[in-house]
Amino acid sequence: MDDDARARNRLLTYTAVRFAGLAIFFVGIAIIYTNLLRPGGWPQVGAIVAILGATDALLAPRILKKAWDRRDRDQG
Secondary structure: OOHHHHHHHHHHHHHHHHHHHHHHHHHHHHHHHOOOOOOOOOHHHHHHHHHHHHHHHHHHHHHHHHHHHHHHHHHO
């Protein structure tokens, strides 16, 4: 795979992982304030899901980048 294709695929993966974390965060917010899981919302569960989503959106792309950098360094 050439460098441009690898960079494009990595950017798409990086963006998808970040958006997945944001989607999980918004599901958590929906759990807190809507009748998604039970009438009246469920703040305890929603808060946990929202925190996990925010953490995923912030940390997972960095972990991916470190893994990619390590693999590039080992290959080169």
